[in-house]
Amino acid sequence: MGLKGKIGIALGAVVIAVAAAVGYMMFVMAPPSDLDLARSKKTAKGLYAVEIAPENPAFERNMLHGWIATVKTADGVAVEDAQITVDGGMPQHGHGLPTAPQVTAALGDGRYRIEGVRFNMSGWWEFKLHVSAAAGEDDVTFNLSL
């Protein structure tokens, strides 16, 4: 192989290394591009169908705000007696929610008000609900991209 060929391989290696580094950093920084952002999901074991919606659709980053979770059984019947706990955080930063949101009211028709939510950073947040009702205990994780 001539000198030019060796130089070409060396330069190619540098370019690949740089591209890999940049790609890695972008992977670390940005939410995964295939993140499931659905706000209506089945729980992990399939016991419930849960839908979440912010009380004010125009909620802003860093403002304390509320969400409504609507819980139905797998066959679509509103669940009125659910105990729901809230957890979550930023998987890419290794920390949880900055507040401790709680269900403060059962509004009927399987709807529950969750108060005390705040997202203090932009990026990928997980919003996890643990649902306990007559059908059993189950979990669901929603992804939010802010």
Place this chain on the structure above:
Amino acid sequence: MSRSTSASSMVRRALSGVVFAALLVLAGCSGDEFTDAERATIASLSLDQLPPLPADPSNRVADDRLAAAFGATLFFEPRLSGHGDVSCSTCHQIDRQFQDDRPLGRGVGLTDRRTMPLAGVAWSPWQFWDGRKDSLWAQALGPLEDAREHGGNRTAYAHFITTSLKDRYERIFGPLPDLSGIPQNAGPLGNAEERAVWESISEAKRAEIDTVFANIGKSIAAFERSIRHEETRFDRFAKAIAAGETPQGDAALDESERLGLRLFIGRANCVTCHAGPRFSDEHFHNTGVPQPPELPEDSGRAAGIPKALADPFNCLSRHSDAKPEQCGELRFVAKDDHAMLRAFKTPSLRGAVSRPPYMHSGQIATIEDVIDHYAAAPRPPKGESELKPLTLSEPEKQALVAFLKMLDPRTSPVN
């Protein structure tokens, strides 16, 4: 030209081309244009994106002009101290961004913490480096009774208002209590004698004195709500970017400022916490800042949360004007978050370059040293640091400083 010379010069040329291209890619973009995501982030940092001043339902005079004027008087009043020589403005100096340029605040004595600047503090739900107060008015009461700050006591303050500022107080808050026969110096946080005297005062009278004390705080808070951030060069730049225009005049960035901005919102991850128009997420983070050996061990927010919950002047207290359901910050505080050990409040970066030293106890002397700290990501004295090591070249470090200078009103004259 010999073959080897020509080959080596070709290698040099080719390598410098690759390095240049790599630098451009690493800077996040291959030209002067910002991506849509970068534009959105830049726009989100602009001062004109600051939401309206949040209401403080716990303070019914928060937006009362008379109370704000009264609060301004109190803020600069040295008689609100044990020896008549310390006011809020002793540490929060009006011509120095309402801070004092010292590593540790100094009132009657030396404190353990750096004095915080006051611009925009009313947008922050938690006060102090450890968030141990949940409102500006509750915050203002802390230093008044701290032996190292104002070094005064509760009854002395109520007596001072009664003798010197009675009319102005009563125009806002109604009649002062009758303090005849009440000892001059007493309070629940004073020295042993003052505490004993305080206990000897009837509970009803103590409650009346507490109300006067709380109203001092509410007035000072009303004044502090008027202390705002000023527009900077960065804001003029960001406004143009948000409007899809080319920044003109002093709003245009030079090469170093542009690189600094790209790092700030990109690879250096500064904007993760220094977010929004205040360049703060108003939250608390452990960033591995050292514990000064001469100071008591500082747990930061982990110690601040129980203090805020137990504060007799918090949003849920009887001195608060809020309904309990309006005290969301207290009701939904995460009580046992392990990440709060040695977590301290994210300070706003507006004006930060011209107010060294840095960190909660002034541990880091210069802005360059701060950038080195964040790049090095040292192990924290306790808890877990959120920092990840970062490789920055000298020009990149200088670029971050150049960008931060754009956030300083003093270096941002309006043309």
